[in-house]
Amino acid sequence: MKRVIRILISYALALVLVIVSMNCSFVNIKADEQVYLSVSKSNSWESEGKYYAQFNLTITNNSSKNLQDWTINISKSGGEISQSWCCFVSDLGNSYELKPESYNKEIKAGENISNVGLIMSFPAETSNINASISPVFETEVKESPNIKEEDSNKEETKSQESVEVTEEINAGDEVETEEIDENLANAALVASRCFLSYADAPVIAIRACYDYMIVLNTEPKEEQETIAEAAVTAAQTASEFATDGDVESINTANNANDDNNAYEVSKDNEPVIEDSNPEAVEDNEPVTSVAGNKNIPTGRLRVSGTKLVDASGNVVQLRGVSSHGLSWFPEYVNESAMASLKADFGINVFRIAMYPREYAGYLTGGDKETLKAKIDEGVRAAANQGLYVIIDWHVLNYNPNEIKDEAISFFNEMSMKYAGYDNVIYEICNEPVGADWASQIKPYAESVIATIRANDPNALVIVGTNTWSQDVDAVVGNEIDDANVCYSLHFYAATHKDNIQNKLRYAINNGVPVFVSECSICDASGNGGIDYASANSWLELLNSLDVSYIAWSLCNKAETSALINSSCSKTSGWSEEDYSDAGKWFMQAIKNQ
Numbered sequence: 001m002k003r004v005i006r007i008l009i010s011y012a013l014a015l016v017l018v019i020v021s022m023n024c025s026f027v028n029i030k031a032d033e034q035v036y037l038s039v040s041k042s043n044s045w046e047s048e049g050k051y052y053a054q055f056n057l058t059i060t061n062n063s064s065k066n067l068q069d070w071t072i073n074i075s076k077s078g079g080e081i082s083q084s085w086c087c088f089v090s091d092l093g094n095s096y097e098l099k100p101e102s103y104n105k106e107i108k109a110g111e112n113i114s115n116v117g118l119i120m121s122f123p124a125e126t127s128n129i130n131a132s133i134s135p136v137f138e139t140e141v142k143e144s145p146n147i148k149e150e151d152s153n154k155e156e157t158k159s160q161e162s163v164e165v166t167e168e169i170n171a172g173d174e175v176e177t178e179e180i181d182e183n184l185a186n187a188a189l190v191a192s193r194c195f196l197s198y199a200d201a202p203v204i205a206i207r208a209c210y211d212y213m214i215v216l217n218t219e220p221k222e223e224q225e226t227i228a229e230a231a232v233t234a235a236q237t238a239s240e241f242a243t244d245g246d247v248e249s250i251n252t253a254n255n256a257n258d259d260n261n262a263y264e265v266s267k268d269n270e271p272v273i274e275d276s277n278p279e280a281v282e283d284n285e286p287v288t289s290v291a292g293n294k295n296i297p298t299g300r301l302r303v304s305g306t307k308l309v310d311a312s313g314n315v316v317q318l319r320g321v322s323s324h325g326l327s328w329f330p331e332y333v334n335e336s337a338m339a340s341l342k343a344d345f346g347i348n349v350f351r352i353a354m355y356p357r358e359y360a361g362y363l364t365g366g367d368k369e370t371l372k373a374k375i376d377e378g379v380r381a382a383a384n385q386g387l388y389v390i391i392d393w394h395v396l397n398y399n400p401n402e403i404k405d406e407a408i409s410f411f412n413e414m415s416m417k418y419a420g421y422d423n424v425i426y427e428i429c430n431e432p433v434g435a436d437w438a439s440q441i442k443p444y445a446e447s448v449i450a451t452i453r454a455n456d457p458n459a460l461v462i463v464g465t466n467t468w469s470q471d472v473d474a475v476v477g478n479e480i481d482d483a484n485v486c487y488s489l490h491f492y493a494a495t496h497k498d499n500i501q502n503k504l505r506y507a508i509n510n511g512v513p514v515f516v517s518e519c520s521i522c523d524a525s526g527n528g529g530i531d532y533a534s535a536n537s538w539l540e541l542l543n544s545l546d547v548s549y550i551a552w553s554l555c556n557k558a559e560t561s562a563l564i565n566s567s568c569s570k571t572s573g574w575s576e577e578d579y580s581d582a583g584k585w586f587m588q589a590i591k592n593q
Ligand code: IDC
Pocket: 084, 085, 358, 396, 430, 431, 468, 490, 492, 518, 524, 525, 526, 527, 552, 553, 557, 559, 561
């Protein structure tokens, strides 16, 4: 185990500090002669007496050496990070430390990464925060084993927690080979960092362990079960270690236990296809209709002007719910849940959100076969329930072209598999950021749609727009040359008001079909207070224009947008009190349309 610790702690940090002023404008200040940290404040809003600002970070490696790792330090200046993406955040007291995910850790010479971002809240309007970056160059870590040895002797400075966690796990687990120990030690290190600041840290920790297990793939399949168990134990140990009596953390650790089960269930859940009434789907029965209700449509949907119409030409407004991330809360994507929501809310669509990157994402260590089996279960369950279903490639906060090849291969597989399914809709990029419509998103969409069309000429496709799918106005006069495409606009009612509503009106007035494939009634972080007045005004607008909408999200996470109360562990068959305030609002909105 000592060797593991040595490896973990032998990074020679080339610490270069620079203060970056985060202002409304884009700043670009040198970290040293070679590495740049750029910060832009892309959005800000007020909610419940606090001021929120969203920052996007870009790290540019202008040196001739590859970057092996990096750490960003942000001083708190009275602020608090309420959300972050594509990085791990640790609370160091007066400052936050941001560490990379496995996929954006290395930055090759001459390249940059721009997917890291965060939302901070402040007691008063603030425009300045201090940030610094510590890059680690490749040559500094790629030393001979002897040098690692020396480094490790000097290395008592690295986080004490990390060391203790790794030792703790080694003592408690039953895994035999040193190689597996290493994986777990790495996982626990990631886990320990997570626990310091994330509300959903235990879940992330477990996923992190799982990631390591899968990515490194060091053992034959039979061994993986044992490793998985050890990984879960590791995460739990890390949880106890890091929570240190803090009530909120203990609660989240308890939730993680539920998640362990889900994780194990989904892992064993190979014959998902057999499980869910294969006849209905194999015969490709059309989506069933309920007589007399025009809002439960039949057959393939198509775009007609700015509206959606069903196979008989009836105007359709889809109204439904979205899953949370498929890797986070897979247990909510099941047929009984859909049946409950159909009965309680009257939904006619269900969205399956699959993150390619975040938290055991499809491209970042998530088990692709398990994720695809879950999608399959969702598609078939929806067909059985007479619901439309959206397969959402949940690009979040980056340019979808960064993973275009992977998207093409994913949608090729999906559209080949579901070509005969009238209920399947493809959403090819949830929320692009930093991606101009004309030069980035449109060409991306054209490539992905060409792939889908080769397998399925008729499926409805939803295309995200720039700035978290707000810029539908940019599509006006520059639509994709395809008859069955609509464009997404997302809103969170406490944050997005007139300005975004006007974009919706403008797009529709100019003939652009808009689909609200994600929305909620709280603020843009998915949390904070509910703004009922704004929510009602949005609902009125959507209904008046027959614009389809989908509520984020079906889970019991302790956040305002979760449709199920965090105290409720049921994954279907809910009663009214099991729904959160947001859940109750959407139930009324969808039911009473
Ligand atoms: C949020 C989830 C939250 C999770 C986070 C990960 O609610 O639990 O930790 O993602 O980054 C979106 C995104 C959607 C966000 C949601 C709320 O499409 O993924 O979910 N949101 O922030 N756009 C605007 C808001």
